[in-house]
Amino acid sequence: MKYEAITTSTLVEPPLDIDARKRLKQQLRQAERWNRSKAFLLVVPLLLFVGITFVMPIIEMLHRSVYDPLVADSLPRTVAALKQWDRQQLPEEAIYAVLAEELVSLQEQHELSKVAGRLNSEYSGMRSLLSKSARRLSRKDTITRLIDTGSVRTAMIDIDQRWSDIAPWAAIKNLSSRYTLSYYLAALDMRYDENGEISAQPEQRQIYKTLLLKTFAISALITALCLILGYPLAHLLATLPESRSNLLMIMVLLPFWTSLLVRTTSWIVLLQTEGVINDVLIHLGLISERLRMIHNMFGTVIAMTHILLPFMVLPLYSVMKNISPSYMRAARSLGAKPGYAFIHIYLPQTLPGIGAGAILTFILSIGFYITPALVGGRSGQMISNFIAYHMQTSLNWGLAAALGGILLAMVLLLYSVYNRLVGINNLKVG
Amino acid sequence: MSTLDNSYVRFQNVRKTYDGEILVVKDFNLDIAQGEFVTMLGPSGSGKTTCLMMLAGFESATQGEIYIDGTPVNNLAPHKRDIGMVFQNYALFPHLTIAENLSFPLKVRKLSKSDIEQKVKRALDMIELPQVAGRRPGQLSGGQQQRVALARALVFEPKLVLMDEPLGALDKQLREQMQYEIKHLHERLGITVLYVTHDQTEALTMSDRIAVFNQGVVQQLASPTELYEQPANSFVAQFIGENNKLSGKVEKIGNDRCVVSVEGCNVQALPVNVYQSGEATTLSIRPERIQINPENDFDNRFDARVLELIYHGDHMRTRVELMNHDQFIVKVPNGSRPLEIRKGDLVQVGWLSRDCRALDASSGQA
């Protein structure tokens, strides 16, 4: 036996002084930075793509929900003059004169109707007031004569009594800022009143709060229906032997894969007054008069439940599939009755699936547009339909954008809850 | 560096950290000569696989240099290193047939078609599996996959082959058989092998030299015999083979002999890493070096009581109580004249002082 010195073994941890540690960390950071940038480089093209084609449009929309330069651009001098105005009494003669001049020049350039329309949404009657005044003031020489004699105010009150009120002035002042919350206030049934304070809209103009509540209620109802219909079905799919559950699974996946418009068409065909369901019910003698089941809230709820049901069944199924049957067997062997074992053992384990499915269904249903638009009639309209209405028909884009902003905020809130609860990585499709 | 000439692979002051705080490899140095079979042995998380991955190029050394054949390779991409490697889970490409798997490295190296065919055929003959060429990895048994992985690592004739626990997934019998096959291949082809395992038997049977790792530090680098017979510290003693530990204090110390007191008894021992009297120490004695009713020249003899006897076929594993220590193991060979002892017997046990090594006091990992 020979005894050799052990040269390469280092038995004691080499002491690291602070400098060495710093150097080490720096070298590590360099190596890491390179690896990270390699990973990041692969993602950058897509991030740029999503940024330009998706995020920028949404930012643009949000910008429009607070940006309102129309009044400030059209009536710049009036807006500047009204800055000092205290809203307590009628503005002085000079301000009347400035407004009169600007109205006349807008009238000459045929630019009046846009700004009048915008002001009208703030104070109804403003459109007619402005066009009437502008028309009269543009008569030959009227304006110069009135300014020279310092009697613009009297003349305008002569044209329309409302000029003796502070309300139209308050409307102009309220909209004079380029950046405004007025669209968001309108979307929540509020407005700036004559004193520039936030107050509720008059009763007959309040529609959006009810709309928001209705959208929530319909979504909650659909989510609940999907859960009631989907839970037992998911359970059956998860507990049947593979060979049989595969066939049933196809019956869930086929509707999931079928075009949304096709499914909506089906419901129109089924539910309409001359449709299949009415025919069957009459044939069976269950009803004597044909039921009106479409173009109302009923139609929206049925069709949307059908469309969203797979989004509830699939997450429930994937959670249930991973629950070993031995838990229920153990509970039974310990003396629990089936109902007790289900409530205390099975149900709690499926809560993540319920959470995932319910949030997903709810998120998708509060933003739903196509189905309510096609089968909703008047009563089945939701917030998305009003966004589309203001985008396409009323052309009140600011309000559409503000409604969109509110909807987006709600969805993103739910999305972050979903992310916290389920984890975005666990999102599955198909 | 002039010493580079006779070392084929060299790790020089290599350190590795993932988080900047904890070093998973601390100041690692290793020279491997051409044609050597070196094993890195250690518990999981001891840094041995990290060293292998750094050599293969899948991890970068935070500090230090690695040389292959005198060339520093720190900044060389893995695919340019020309190192064969057998992965823990084999990493056979599941979408390619066995023949395609084997020809993969040859195609990359742009060999001619006929060369490829010939080499693949030779490789399959070498592992005695010529019939599997057209099959997919999933259709082979674990042992067959292992051989194919080995063949793939060798088919492009690299000078250096790395093996990362290649036999971990096999059952015991197959593992032993493969150990011999790998050993024979190594001898026949004259390649340099760096092998990683946590299985000490595997390391002892196959290697020329073994580096024992613990917590990122090489505890001892030596031949299998030396590791077993002369462990440098209590971790190595404990990790390689079975070992009885007795904690005590050095009373007297000479050149090749020291006296250690354990629970009031004086034990004659060989000083390994104790240097002065009064020092705490751990005595390490192999169970097979202890005798019951010892021969006359045994310079350590103590009274003990038999607590338990377990029959192991070739030997009787006997647990005795000695110096207030009730986990003391003695292996009694089942020779032609077996000992007649029973549970509860009072006996005398003894050992030679040169088989009793006084090591550092830290107990290491049990």
Add this chain to the structure above:
Amino acid sequence: MSLPSYATPLERVGFHSYRLYCFGVLFFLIMPVLIIIPLSFNAEPYFSFTEGMLNLDSSAFSLRWYADMVNNPQWVNALKNSIIIASASTLLATTLGTMAALGLSRRDMPLRNAVMALLISPMIVPVIIAAAGMYFFYTSLGLAQTYTGVILAHAVLGIPFVVITVTATLTGFDHSLTRASANLGAGPVYTFFKVTMPLIRPGVISGGLFAFGTSFDEVVVVLFVSGAEQRTVPRQMWSGIREQISPTILAVATLLIVMSVLLLITLELLRRRNARMRGLRE
């Protein structure tokens, strides 16, 4: 799951009504999809079964609505547009999405969760919001009422599906395979095309099919971003339903259902193939 022999009568009733309920739900799911098919062969311009159809009288069935569809240049043109737009947007979404998924599945990817959340968001944000925003933004870029605009918009809507399916495939991916490839001498590009790509191809293809299906079924963005020239099949159906519903729509719908069935079968085959590949590895 079946009923054990010791079940009480109450449990029996419960078990059978549970089964019945589930089959009711399945009926609710599948019936509206299937009912369209026979109705599309109606010889009369009605949306209900005629006496003749119920008696399986062959004269009550006809292909007239299919003929109507094929002979109507609007439908033919819409189909052409749909195929162009869906193919181009799928190609774009699949390429970019697969690259990103490869980056996202590396363990040193920074801000992984935030990036993932952003890339998935087109699936979560109500499409009306995206469509309204795109209307403003694409108009200012001059992309409104162009094929490019619709293709870009559809690609971004399809991206979440590609990212999700490809990252899911990559989670099961054995990274020692790429290491083995590098070790055997293959460079990164060779490794990608010969090792990584063949193994993740099922995931990439199913992501692509999802993206294709998304584009082929999309109407809201088309309503806002496209012009009359880029009318797609869903857009044509939309006006058909809104203005005057003709049974031609049922013929189109039937074709779309057949397409979904084909997609579903392809996906199932891919899933099995993927499972088999993974099974092979064990």
